[in-house]
Amino acid sequence: MLDALSQDLRYALRAxxxxxxxxxxxxxxxxxxxxxxxxxxxxxDALILKSLPVRHPEELLQVMMGNAAYGGYSNPTWxxxxxxxxxxxxxxxxxxxxxxxxxGGEARSVHGVYVSGQYFETLGVRTALGRTLAPADDTRGxxxxxxxxxxxxxxxxxxxADVLGKTISIDRHPIEIVGVTERGFNGAEVGASADVMAPxxxxxxxxxxxxxxxxxxxxxxxxxxVMGRLKRGVSANQARARLxxxxxxxxxxxxxxxxxxxxxxxxxxxxxxxxxxxQTFDTQxxxxxxxxxxxxxxxxxxxxxxxxxxxxxxxxANVANLLLARGKMREREIAIRMAVGxxxxxxxxxxxxxxxxxxxxxxxxGVLFAEWGARLxxxxxxxxxxxxxxxxxxxxxxxxxxxxxxxxxxVPAWRxxxxxxxxxxxxxxxxxxxxxxxxxxxxxxxxxxxxxxLLVVGAALMLSTFWKLISLDAGFDRGHVLLVSxxxxxxxxxxxxxxxxxxxxxxxLRAIPGVRSASVSYITPVCHCRWAGEVTIEGxxxxxxxxxxxxxxxxxxxYFETLGxxxxxxxxxNSHDTSTSLKVAIVSKSFAQKYFGAANPLGQHFRIQDGRxxxxxxxxxxxxxxxxGIVKDAKYGSLREESQPFVFIPWSQGGVPGxxxxxxxxxxxxxxxxLISAVKSAIGxxxxxxxxxxETLAAKVDDSISRERLLATLSGFFGGLALLLATIGLYGxxxxxxxxxxxxxxxxxxxxxxxxxxxxxxxxxxxILVGVGLVIGLGAALATTRFVSSxxxxxxxxxxxxxxxxxxxxxxxxxxxxxxxxxxxxxxxxMSALREE
Numbered sequence: 048m049l050d051a052l053s054q055d056l057r058y059a060l061r062a063x064x065x066x067x068x069x070x071x072x073x074x075x076x077x078x079x080x081x082x083x084x085x086x087x088x089x090x091x092d093a094l095i096l097k098s099l100p101v102r103h104p105e106e107l108l109q110v111m112m113g114n115a116a117y118g119g120y121s122n123p124t125w126x127x128x129x130x131x132x133x134x135x136x137x138x139x140x141x142x143x144x145x146x147x148x149x150x151g152g153e154a155r156s157v158h159g160v161y162v163s164g165q166y167f168e169t170l171g172v173r174t175a176l177g178r179t180l181a182p183a184d185d186t187r188g189x190x191x192x193x194x195x196x197x198x199x200x201x202x203x204x205x206x207x208a209d210v211l212g213k214t215i216s217i218d219r220h221p222i223e224i225v226g227v228t229e230r231g232f233n234g235a236e237v238g239a240s241a242d243v244m245a246p247x248x249x250x251x252x253x254x255x256x257x258x259x260x261x262x263x264x265x266x267x268x269x270x271x272x273v274m275g276r277l278k279r280g281v282s283a284n285q286a287r288a289r290l291x292x293x294x295x296x297x298x299x300x301x302x303x304x305x306x307x308x309x310x311x312x313x314x315x316x317x318x319x320x321x322x323x324x325x326q327t328f329d330t331q332x333x334x335x336x337x338x339x340x341x342x343x344x345x346x347x348x349x350x351x352x353x354x355x356x357x358x359x360x361x362x363x364a365n366v367a368n369l370l371l372a373r374g375k376m377r378e379r380e381i382a383i384r385m386a387v388g389x390x391x392x393x394x395x396x397x398x399x400x401x402x403x404x405x406x407x408x409x410x411x412x413g414v415l416f417a418e419w420g421a422r423l424x425x426x427x428x429x430x431x432x433x434x435x436x437x438x439x440x441x442x443x444x445x446x447x448x449x450x451x452x453x454x455x456x457x458v459p460a461w462r463x464x465x466x467x468x469x470x471x472x473x474x475x476x477x478x479x480x481x482x483x484x485x486x487x488x489x490x491x492x493x494x495x496x497x498x499x500x501l502l503v504v505g506a507a508l509m510l511s512t513f514w515k516l517i518s519l520d521a522g523f524d525r526g527h528v529l530l531v532s533x534x535x536x537x538x539x540x541x542x543x544x545x546x547x548x549x550x551x552x553x554x555x556l557r558a559i560p561g562v563r564s565a566s567v568s569y570i571t572p573v574c575h576c577r578w579a580g581e582v583t584i585e586g587x588x589x590x591x592x593x594x595x596x597x598x599x600x601x602x603x604x605x606y607f608e609t610l611g612x613x614x615x616x617x618x619x620x621n622s623h624d625t626s627t628s629l630k631v632a633i634v635s636k637s638f639a640q641k642y643f644g645a646a647n648p649l650g651q652h653f654r655i656q657d658g659r660x661x662x663x664x665x666x667x668x669x670x671x672x673x674x675x676g677i678v679k680d681a682k683y684g685s686l687r688e689e690s691q692p693f694v695f696i697p698w699s700q701g702g703v704p705g706x707x708x709x710x711x712x713x714x715x716x717x718x719x720x721x722l723i724s725a726v727k728s729a730i731g732x733x734x735x736x737x738x739x740x741x742e743t744l745a746a747k748v749d750d751s752i753s754r755e756r757l758l759a760t761l762s763g764f765f766g767g768l769a770l771l772l773a774t775i776g777l778y779g780x781x782x783x784x785x786x787x788x789x790x791x792x793x794x795x796x797x798x799x800x801x802x803x804x805x806x807x808x809x810x811x812x813x814x815i816l817v818g819v820g821l822v823i824g825l826g827a828a829l830a831t832t833r834f835v836s837s838x839x840x841x842x843x844x845x846x847x848x849x850x851x852x853x854x855x856x857x858x859x860x861x862x863x864x865x866x867x868x869x870x871x872x873x874x875x876x877x878m879s880a881l882r883e884e
Contacts, residue, residue: 056400056404060404063401063404063405069369070405072365072369072775073365073366073369073370073405073409074405074408074409074412075409075412076362076365076366076409076772076775077362077363077366077405077406077408077409077410077413077451078408078409078410078412078413078416079358079362079413079416079768079772080355080358080359080361080362080363080409080413080451081359081362081406081409081410081413081417081444081447081448081451082412082413082414082415082416082417082420083355083358083359083413083416083417083420083765083768084352084355084356084358084359084413084417084443084447085413085414085416085417085440085443085444085447086355086416086417086418086420086421086424087348087351087352087355087424088352088440088443089417089418089421089434089436089440090348090421090424090425090432090434091348091352092437092439092440092443093237093421093432093433093434094237094238094338094340094341094344094348094430094432095335095341095345095348096335096439097237097335097433097437097439098334098335099170099235099237099333099334099335099336100231100232100433101170101171101172101232102170102171103171103276104333104334104335105332105334106276106277106334107170107274107275107276107277107332107333107334108135108274108275108276108277108283108286108330108331108332108333109272109273109274109330109331109332109333109337110128110138110273110274110275110290110328110329110330111273111328111329111330111331112124112269112326112327112328112329113326113327113328113329114329119142119268119269119270119271119272120140120269120270120271120272120273121263121264121265121266121269121270121271122140122247122260122261122262122263122264122271123262123263123264123301123304123305124264124269124297124298124301125140125163125271125273126301127297127298127300127301127304128273128297128328129163131293131296131297131300132275132289132290132293133289134275134277134278134281134285134286134289134290135169135275135276135277135278135286136169136276136277136278136279137165137168137169137275137276138165138169138273138274138275138276139162139163139164139165139166139169139170139273139274139275140162140163140247140271140272140273141160141161141162141163141166141234141235141236141271141272141274142160142161142247142270142271142272143158143159143160143236143239143241144159144160144161144250145157145158145159146158146159146217146218146242146243146245146253147217147218147219147534147537147738148215148216148217149216149738150216150219150736151219151537151735151736151737151738152727152730152731152735152737152738152739153727153738153739153740153741154534154738154739154740156740157199157242157243158239158240158241158242158243158431159217159241159242159243159244159245160234160236160241160243160244160245161244161245161246161247161249161250162180162185162244162245162246162247163185163246163247164180164181164182164183164184164185164186164246164247165182166179166180166235166244167179167180167181167194167228168181168182169274169275169276170235170276172228172229172232173228173229174194174226174227174228174229175197175200175227175228175229175230176200176208176210176211176226176227177194177211177224177225177226177227178225178226179194179225179226179228180192180194180225180226180244180246184225184246184248185246185247185248186248187248187251187261188248188251189246189248189249189252190222190223190249190252191217191220191222191223191245191246191248191249191252191253192222192223192224192225192245192246192249193215193217193222193223193224193225193243193244193245194224194225194226194227194228194243194244194245195210195215195224195226195227195228195242195243195244196227196228196232196233196234196240196241196242196243196244197227197228197229197230197231197232198233198240198242199240199242199243200227203242210224210227211224211225211226212224215243217243217245217253218253218536218537218738219537219736220252220253222245222249222253228244231433231435233431233433235272235274235333235336235337236272236336236337236338236339237335237336237337237338237340237341237432238338238339238340238341238428238430238431238432239338239339239340239430239431240431247261248261262305263305263308264301264302264304264305264306264307264308265307265308265309266307266308266309266319266323267309267319267322267323272337274333274337283330283332286330287328287329287330290327290328290329290330291327291328291329293328294326294327294328295324297328298323298324298326299324302320302323302324307319307320307323340428340430343754344428344754346837346838347754347757347758347838350758350834350835350838351758351761351762354502354505354761354762354765355765357498357501357502357769358502358765358768358769358772359447359451360454360494360498361495361498361499361769361772361773361776362451362772363451363454363455364455364491364492364494364495364498364776365495365772365775365776365779366402366405366455367454367455367456367491368488368491368492368776368779368780369779370398370402370455370456371487371488371491398456399452399453399456399457401456402452402453402455402456403448403449403452403456405452406448406449406451406452406455406456407448407452409448409451410444410445410447410448413444414436414444417444418434418436421434422434424757424761427753427756427757427760428753428757429750429753488780488783489780489812489816491776491780492773492776492777492780492816492820493816493819493820493823494820494823495772495773495776495777495820496773496777496816496817496819496820496821496823496824496857496861497820497821497823497824497827498769498773498824498827499766499769499770499772499773499820499824499857500820500821500824500825500827500828500853500854500857501824501827501828501831502762502765502766502769502770503766503769503770503853503856503857504824504828504832504849504850504853505762505766505828505832505835506759506762506763506765506766506767506853507766507849507852507853508832508835508839508842508844508846508849509755509758509759509762509763509835509838509839510759510762510763511839511841511842511846511849512755512758512759512838512839512840512841512842513752513755513756513758513759515840515841515842516686516687516752516755516840516841517748517749517752519682519686519841521572521573521681521682521686521748522572522612522679522680522681522682523572523610523611523612523681523744524610524611525572525744525745525748526744526745527611527713527714527719528609528610528611528711528712528713528719528743528744528745529711529712529713529714529719529720529722529723529726529741529742529743529744530571530709530710530711530741530742530743530744530747531556531709531710531711531712531726531730531739531740531741532707532708532709532739532740532741532742533549533552533707533708533709533710533730533737533738533739534706534707534737534738534739535548535549535706535707535737536706536707536738537736537737537738538734538736538737539736540734545706546698548733548734549567549698549708551733552567552710552729552730552733553565553566553567553603553710555729555730555732555733556710556712556726556729556730557605558729559712559722559725559726559729560725561714561715561716561717561721561722561725562712562713562714562715562722563713563714563715564605564608564609564712564713565605565609565710565711565712565713566602566603566604566605566606566608566609566610566710566711567602567603567606567698567708567709567710567711568600568601568602568603568606568698568708568709568711569600569601569602569708569709570600570683570709571709571711571744571747572610572681572682572683572744572747572748573682573683573684573685573686573747573748573751574683574684574747575684575685575751576683576684577598577683577684578598578599578600579596579597579598579599580596580597580599580655580656580694581595581596581597581655581656582595582596582597582642582653582654582655582656582694583595583653583654583656584642584643584651584653584654585652585653587642596692597638597691597692597693597694598683598691598692598693598694599655599693599694599695599696600683600693600694600695600696601695601696601697601698602620602695602696602697602698603620603697603698603699604619604620604621604622604624604697604698605619606620606695606711607619607633607678608713609711609712609713610681610711610713610744611713612678612679612681613678613679614633614676614677614678614679615636615677615678615679616649616676616677617633617649617674617675617676617677618675618676619633619676620633620675620676620697620698620699624697624699624700625699625700626699626700628700629673630670630671630672630673630700631672631673631674631675631697631700632653632672632673632674632675632694632695632696632697633674633675633676633677633678633694633695634648634674634676634677634678634692634693634694634695635677635678635679635680635681635690635691635692635693635694636677636678636679636680636690637680637690637691637692637693638692638693638694639674639677641692642692648674648677649674649675649676649677650673650674650675651673651674652671652672652673652674653671653672653674654670654671654672655672655694678695680693681693685751686748686751686752686840687840710726711744712726719743719744720741720743723741726739726741727739754838755838755840758838770856770857770860773857773861774860774861774863774864775864777813777816777817777861777864777865778864778865778867778868780816781809781812781813781864781865781868781869782867782868782871784809784812784868785809785868785869785871785872792805792872802873803873805869805872805873806869806870806872806873809865809868809869809872809873810865810866810869812865813861813862813865813866813869814865816861816865817857817858817861817862817865820861821854821857821858824854824857825850825854828845828850828853829845829850832844832845833845
């Protein structure tokens with residue numbers, strides 16, 4: 048058996064060496080198809096399938112409030128859960144946090160994590176250096192200690208062993224480094240790196256501005272995620288049932304001890320209390336970690352996996368066509384081997400061995416392509432993922448290679464051995480109508496065209512979505528604005544000084560040469576955030592509480608000029624809008640249309656209050672607010688959002704700002720980033736300890752549509768690849784048909800057929816193949832594009848223009864591929880063709 052396999056392999060190698068053009072085309076097609084599948088599967092494996100690199104990950108469960116996987120706990124609720132549960136041998140809480148390692152000025156941000164004392168012990172994480180954190184490190188009033196990830200230790204400290212005992216400055220607080228985790232561990236959250244890990248208790252010291260974080264029971268939004276390791280003998284179902292039974296006493300104890308607080312400052316009423324006390328616990332397996340990235344990109348990866356599967360089918364059809372054509376050319380060789388006693392089963396096995404060799408070689412090259420492609424995808428995602436090739440990826444690649452070899456190899460192998468030795472060995476074996484004998488090849492080309500049209504339509508829809516988003520009028524000029532985030536917590540200012548400090552900074556920023564305008568605001572566009580409040584307007588009766596809600600922003604004068612947002616009526620804020628003057632606001636067009644209809648809102652008044660009639664803690668709240676301006680609608684949540692009723696409060700009247708805020712600067716000329724150096728100097732003159740970060744508004748907008756960019760980039764690439772493979776397939780089949788019909792064409796031309804008639808004859812075959820493929824492809828597109836409708840924006844899944852454009856592009860490319868063999872056939876020399884017989 049082994050000898051026979053060895054002989055088949057040697058024979059296949061010799062056969063492929065004799066046909067380098069065929070071998071190269073087949074291997075390249077397969078490498079691209081298998082490589083694309085392996086690249087996407089590698090991403091799925093890293094993000095969804097791969098277990099955490101910890102001890103017995105299958106024993107881990109995530110504990111959630113209700114069924115909200117990302118609702119989060121506040122610390123008092125977590126502590127009562129920790130102390131009262133009896134189903135876990137170990138349980139921990141953690142929270143992702145941005146740590147600033149700079150001593151002042153421009154921030155040096157790293158991915159930090161606050162972890163409870165049993166974090167490392169429960170996960171079973173070992174160290175490469177020093178020790179991990181223990182429960183004793185997580186006690187109230189701690190000075191804090193830090194454990195570095197292996198990757199950050201290598202990048203930031205060059206892997207030096209003397210890092211232990213040194214301090215790392217986190218938000219200007221020196222914290223002792225006590226250990227480095229083992230290689231490969233990157234935290235319990237997949238896709239988000241954990242560069243520096245500090246105990247939960249340290250947030251009271253490090254988290255400037257959050258001194259009461261550990262003692263405040265925030266609701267409904269918490270900040271901690273919880274995981275536990277099951278006790279031996281306790282099942283996941285038993286743990287879930289027990290936690291549900293414990294829930295009432297845990298929530299009651301936390302409420303009685305700390306009460307409830309809303310992060311937005313509103314007072315909570317009896318309804319909020321009842322909702323909190325009615326909460327329960329739920330669990331889900333956490334052996335693969337927790338991941339917001341997984342939730343965001345799961346459907347995207349399914350779409351991409353389907354896409355690359357179609358690409359692989361097109362590649363298989365291509366290689367099958369090549370093998371069919373090659374089998375026709377080798378009929379005489381096969382006939383001789385059968386005539387001297389070669390069995391059909393042995394010949395089929397040799398042919399399949401050749402197919403497997405092609406597929407295996409394509410898989411090897413595909414893995415190299417996949418490794419490069421997967422790393423490129425991770426950069427596009429801006430994520431931290433373990434792309435180490437594991438058994439699952441190798442098994443997937445091997446399975447794809449074997450399945451691929453069977454898909455494109457079985458039928459050509461079977462048909463290639465169905466020859467009559469006597470007929471095949473005749474010198475004049477070819478008849479005058481050989482073109483009709485490649486029916487299967489034509490069917491494969493038709494399938495390629497149909498599948499290619501499906502991918503080209505998908506690519507056109509994704510590219511159209513991405514183009515509409517990047518060219519969307521978002522209500523501001525995204526191309527010429529620099530955003531500067533300032534954190535006064537590092538400057539150690541008391542709250543009553545914040546407003547004056549921001550005004551001083553704004554005045555200095557406006558004085559920078561080359562600054563056309565500058566402003567300060569509480570939130571910036573496309574921040575995926577919302578500051579909401581309830582408004583009451585005389586004459587308008589809201590249908591529900593949400594119907595009376597509007598979004599708010601606190602901005603300085605010059606804000607709209609800096610962002611390039613048009614004021615369509617009234618005026619901007621000015622120096623006369625002070626804390627003692629009449630309270631004023633500027634509203635969006637959506638606000639004006641919703642609450643005032645066709646009436647002119649300028650000069651009208653409204654009031655701001657919360658849902659139960661009590662005043663919100665803003666200086667502008669409660670009394671009448673006059674509308675002095677109307678601005679164009681802008682996107683503050685995301686580019687996809689519908690226009691929201693928006694109210695802009697003047698910075699000088701909007702109460703005390705928070706410690707974190709944003710400045711916006713528009714340069715007179717040049718790129719916004721050219722202002723960075725001058726901004727550092729200007730803010731440094733106020734306080735060098737204040738932490739600042741820079742980002743252009745254009746980059747912020749681009750980051751907000753990263754998923755759409757990924758889909759547009761990859762669908763465009765795979766659509767182009769499918770188009771290329773289908774074109775090659777059509778060209779190959781038509782070239783083969785023309786070559787097999789040389790004697791027929793020669794006879795026709797010798798009898799007086801004109802070149803144009805021969806050209807039409809071949810192009811008619813091309814038109815039939817392309818036409819049938821397009822009809823099938825359009826039917827498939829109409830039936831399947833609805834599954835990607837959730838990814839689209841501004842374009843219907845069955846948009847006729849997109850379908851027509853995709854069909855036209857494919858028809859044009861296919862027409863060119865078919866025209867070249869047709870043109871070659873029309874220029875055939877009849878005497879040369881007949882002389883071959």
